[in-house]
Amino acid sequence: MMNRVILVGRLTKDPELRYTPNGVAVASFTLAVNRSFTNQQGEREADFINCVVWRRPAENVANFLKKGSLAGVDGRIQTRSYEGQDGKRVYVTEVMAESVQFLEPKGQSQGQSQGQNFDRGGNYPSRSNEQDSPFGNQNQRQPQRNTRLDEDPFAGGGQIDISDDDLPF
Amino acid sequence: MMNRVILVGRLTKDPELRYTPNGVAVASFTLAVNRSFTNQQGEREADFINCVVWRRPAENVANFLKKGSLAGVDGRIQTRSYEGQDGKRVYVTEVMAESVQFLEPKGQSQGQSQGQNFDRGGNYPSRSNEQDSPFGNQNQRQPQRNTRLDEDPFAGGGQIDISDDDLPF
Amino acid sequence: MMNRVILVGRLTKDPELRYTPNGVAVASFTLAVNRSFTNQQGEREADFINCVVWRRPAENVANFLKKGSLAGVDGRIQTRSYEGQDGKRVYVTEVMAESVQFLEPKGQSQGQSQGQNFDRGGNYPSRSNEQDSPFGNQNQRQPQRNTRLDEDPFAGGGQIDISDDDLPF
Amino acid sequence: MMNRVILVGRLTKDPELRYTPNGVAVASFTLAVNRSFTNQQGEREADFINCVVWRRPAENVANFLKKGSLAGVDGRIQTRSYEGQDGKRVYVTEVMAESVQFLEPKGQSQGQSQGQNFDRGGNYPSRSNEQDSPFGNQNQRQPQRNTRLDEDPFAGGGQIDISDDDLPF
DNA sequence: TTTT
DNA sequence: TTTT
Numbered sequence: 001m002m003n004r005v006i007l008v009g010r011l012t013k014d015p016e017l018r019y020t021p022n023g024v025a026v027a028s029f030t031l032a033v034n035r036s037f038t039n040q041q042g043e044r045e046a047d048f049i050n051c052v053v054w055r056r057p058a059e060n061v062a063n064f065l066k067k068g069s070l071a072g073v074d075g076r077i078q079t080r081s082y083e084g085q086d087g088k089r090v091y092v093t094e095v096m097a098e099s100v101q102f103l104e105p106k107g108q109s110q111g112q113s114q115g116q117n118f119d120r121g122g123n124y125p126s127r128s129n130e131q132d133s134p135f136g137n138q139n140q141r142q143p144q145r146n147t148r149l150d151e152d153p154f155a156g157g158g159q160i161d162i163s164d165d166d167l168p169f
Numbered sequence: 170m171m172n173r174v175i176l177v178g179r180l181t182k183d184p185e186l187r188y189t190p191n192g193v194a195v196a197s198f199t200l201a202v203n204r205s206f207t208n209q210q211g212e213r214e215a216d217f218i219n220c221v222v223w224r225r226p227a228e229n230v231a232n233f234l235k236k237g238s239l240a241g242v243d244g245r246i247q248t249r250s251y252e253g254q255d256g257k258r259v260y261v262t263e264v265m266a267e268s269v270q271f272l273e274p275k276g277q278s279q280g281q282s283q284g285q286n287f288d289r290g291g292n293y294p295s296r297s298n299e300q301d302s303p304f305g306n307q308n309q310r311q312p313q314r315n316t317r318l319d320e321d322p323f324a325g326g327g328q329i330d331i332s333d334d335d336l337p338f
Numbered sequence: 339m340m341n342r343v344i345l346v347g348r349l350t351k352d353p354e355l356r357y358t359p360n361g362v363a364v365a366s367f368t369l370a371v372n373r374s375f376t377n378q379q380g381e382r383e384a385d386f387i388n389c390v391v392w393r394r395p396a397e398n399v400a401n402f403l404k405k406g407s408l409a410g411v412d413g414r415i416q417t418r419s420y421e422g423q424d425g426k427r428v429y430v431t432e433v434m435a436e437s438v439q440f441l442e443p444k445g446q447s448q449g450q451s452q453g454q455n456f457d458r459g460g461n462y463p464s465r466s467n468e469q470d471s472p473f474g475n476q477n478q479r480q481p482q483r484n485t486r487l488d489e490d491p492f493a494g495g496g497q498i499d500i501s502d503d504d505l506p507f
Numbered sequence: 508m509m510n511r512v513i514l515v516g517r518l519t520k521d522p523e524l525r526y527t528p529n530g531v532a533v534a535s536f537t538l539a540v541n542r543s544f545t546n547q548q549g550e551r552e553a554d555f556i557n558c559v560v561w562r563r564p565a566e567n568v569a570n571f572l573k574k575g576s577l578a579g580v581d582g583r584i585q586t587r588s589y590e591g592q593d594g595k596r597v598y599v600t601e602v603m604a605e606s607v608q609f610l611e612p613k614g615q616s617q618g619q620s621q622g623q624n625f626d627r628g629g630n631y632p633s634r635s636n637e638q639d640s641p642f643g644n645q646n647q648r649q650p651q652r653n654t655r656l657d658e659d660p661f662a663g664g665g666q667i668d669i670s671d672d673d674l675p676f
Numbered sequence: 677t678t679t680t
Numbered sequence: 681t682t683t684t
Contacts, residue, residue: 010679032679036455117374179683201683205624
């Protein structure tokens with residue numbers, strides 16, 4: 001089984017940074033990737049691809065990228081599902097970024113670190129629980145949260161009234 | 170802008186082959202790609218990734234792959250949206266396969282063409298309208314169909330009563 | 339069989355543009371790709387990866403990229419061999435770019451076409467002979483040239499006295 | 508900077524497994540990747556791509572893959588150079604595999620672990636010195652060996668009389 | 677809900 | 681709605 005995605009595009013908005021109850025950082029952002037071909041009307045469309053990063057690179061993304069920034073992503077496609085507000089299952093396909101590359105030239109935008117690679121360092125817990133570890137082991141009132149992400153980070157859940165352990169991340 | 174996806178996984182079901190009103194073949198299928206790591210429960214999960222192919226490779230996919238077949242995909246992530254039955258916009262992220270590789274060994278399953286590459290040949294119309302050309306130019310009662318795919322090939326629209334030019338593909 | 343390479347890096351020199359006897363353009367250039375990790379001395383090394391492009395994108399590369407330009411490449415790894423000057427076989431591994439992306443911001447360097455994708459258009463001969471077609475069919479005094487490239491475009495063959503049909507491309 | 512390679516092909520020979528003086532495993536093998544197109548003579552050529560893996564996945568490769576095995580590689584292109592026997596610099600381009608996927612069906616060949624992913628586990632030292640750490644820090648009579656690999660694992664150095672700390676890996 |  |  002292989003699963004590899006590489007993208008270069010521009011952020012449609014500032015990235016969103018959140019923390020799990022256990023203090024693990026997650027950033028989410030959408031990349032607009034212009035197509036290399038035009039449609040029948042001669043227009044160049046774009047794909048809008050939702051991306052997620054964890055831990056240190058998440059914080060780097062939040063610090064160095066903003067709406068319009070040119071960024072590269074190397075990661076995998078990930079699918080999850082959650083219960084929608086109407087009670088039916090919503091299926092989500094997004095890119096889990098393993099490294100994010102800042103492609104904005106030095107000095108342009110506020111980023112001082114051109115071409116820096118926001119890699120997952122080697123000092124993090126084993127990859128085998130990278131998705132689930134953020135939720136911790138204690139206090140599992142909604143234990144399914146440990147297997148699959150149960151909310152959509154792109155759905156704008158911020159305005160919903162949630163207690164700490166309801167947090168999607 | 171760059172957009173590249175490579176997947177190797179197994180079909181969750183037989184592929185579905187359809188034709189646009191203009192006679193262009195489209196196949197859709199879902200690839201189950203097992204993750205290389207395990208979750209907190211020690212289970213190996215999978216991602217279920219929807220893929221679409223057009224034209225000749227679509228027909229090859231329909232002829233040579235079936236539920237459980239091991240296949241490789243080289244393509245791009247594509248996003249589209251359509252009007253859901255409840256009137257609200259549904260956003261779809263899927264993989265538009267440019268070539269599909271049959272990785273099943275010879276003789277296993279019915280496929281007689283091991284390792285064959287279901288490439289888009291060179292004899293097709295220019296890539297610049299690959300998404301839209303299937304829908305043709307005439308009879309545009311729902312002209313938005315020419316810019317964006319307006320139905321979800323994975324939503325099982327087959328049972329809906331549609332006339333020829335309502336076909337999602 | 340699958341073979342896909344994606345690179346983002348900077349040109350180590352201006353690209354070299356040549357033409358085959360049949361007038362087909364080939365550009366070659368080397369991309370310096372900084373590694374995301376440091377070595378034992380704490381230095382960040384780079385990989386220097388030779389790339390080749392054909393036809394229209396070759397001319398775009400020659401027109402829009404120069405030493406130091408940031409570029410993205412989507413292509414395949416290609417291996418060839420040729421007779422070295424000492425009579426022994428030299429093996430070459432390089433990237434055959436299918437599309438080249440100019441990632442330099444507008445106005446920076448002379449390139450006026452930021453983010454333009456130097457794709458192979460759809461109007462070229464079928465992919466099935468993309469490597470060989472440049473050499474044409476006539477005048478095959480060195481017919482092996484039609485099967486495999488026989489000189490190294492990165493070896494600096496320019497200073498060698500060659501007649502038109504000795505050209506490596 | 509981005510650097511990503513994905514390959515699916517067959518081993519041209521049994522993999523070679525070596526150990527550094529410090530006991531770190533390195534496997535090298537060549538993947539034959541058939542092209543998806545044919546040349547002017549209508550023949551389907553192949554690219555022969557040298558690959559290297561380190562540590563645990565190196566041992567898995569040595570145990571489960573052999574000549575003819577179908578394998579997938581996810582990694583990066585790496586370039587190095589070493590002093591040739593004639594005193595001139597030899598430049599090498601190869602694929603440093605980060606994970607190797609065994610694509611042979613169960614029971615075919617000796618491999619009992621179909622579809623297993625020979626990933627680099629999470630329990631290894633940080634990626635920042637993945638290339639150099641095998642050589643250790645002590646006994647650096649040829650200190651350049653710590654910065655760049657100085658011999659070609661594909662050159663068949665086995666027959667050369669070398670003491671332990673001369674080992675290329 | 678989309679970027680230059 | 682998921683594959684071996």
